Amino acid sequence: MKVALPLAALLTSAALAAPTGRDVSRAATRTAEALGGVLRTCPASFSRVGTPDKQCVGAAGRVEAVRGQLSAALGGDLYGVWRSRDGQRSVYNWVRTPGGYVYLRVQPDPEGRAGSLLYLDLPPQSAGSQAAPQAKPAVTVTPRAQTPPPASAAPAPQPTPTPRPAPAATPAPRSLAPVPFTRTLRLQAQRLNGADVRAVQDRLIALTRPSGGGHGDGWYGPVTAATVRAFQAANGLPVTGTVDRATWDRLFSEEAKPFPASSIALP
Structure with a gap:
């Protein structure tokens, strides 16, 4: 029974031989034959991409059509489903060869010479990886003892203002009236009395x-x-x-x- 392994295990397992430049050439020839395409020099813009063993194939048709043709022609030699990092503008997968899996990407031809361009190269694990950067040693910072600021002199006590007595209310003038004022008194035809x-x-x-x-x-x-x-x-x-x-x-x-x-x- 055939057991599918995770991609990371396939690319890093010691049980599989690491692919070489010859495996990249074999995969490029196989895909070119499957598509009726041609092997060609990779564009100058790829000079700083990948390894010196990379190969390119020009093929007619758009990316979606080429992907379908490769899925039908390579079948089980492709590792699972196609993947994309740019909204399906380009897709990538891995092709199995006698030496191991080779990286394969299908994208629009940047030079316009064909409908699509296939880029094949060694996977990063086979090409070797740079040593991980060493972490900088932790620097222990010993805080300096903070000298407490000198205590400020206590402010001199301020004299408490003596509250001024409220002005005495002016007493209402004493009335000598034996009865309260209740009406205006005036001379009129019907004399007032009381x-x-x-x-x-x-x-x-x-x-x-x-x-x-x-x-x-x-x-x-x-x-x-x-x-x-x-x-x-x-x-x-x-x-x-x-x-x-x-x-x-x-x-x-x-x-x-x-x-x-x-x-x-x-x-």
Whole structure:
């Protein structure tokens, strides 16, 4: 029974004799006869390729057709399937000879003299291989001890700024009003009445000079409106005879200025 060996084993096995230049010539002659091609000198561009034993064959037909013809003619003397490294533009295989397997490549003819060019040569193992380059000895680098940088002088402590006390809130002026301000007091057809009117009247009486004392009646009438106008004029307020919020706050503040009774223009 015939056992197929891996390609590497076939090319390197000591059981097989290494092919020679004569084996390359035999394989070239055989392929030329199978294709009806001709032996020829390899192109000048191949001068630096392969070994001095290389042979070339010119054949009609494209690479695919030549590959098919060789597969049919050489049969079992080819090592397995054809291979390619350039997208099938060229293909390569190995041909068995009495001395061992010979390398075979089919490619387009670079000189254009034929449809395809066959290149045959000794496999790399038979042609000898260059000695593997020696690895460079490892260089041990001993790191130098790093001198720690001198410790920088600690920064001088900065004086902690003394927080400034928050400015004291200005207290709201104390109101002397016995009742809160809830409405604007003015002279109108339907007289206003209430505790706020009485508080305004009592405060106006207290600020009138000379003060005769007494209390108001709680009704906002023409005399009350006239007295309010005299107070507003003495305290730099708009003279309206109406007690709005500004007049109320000034009237019941400690800064309220007294005014003479003679300044009251009675209706």
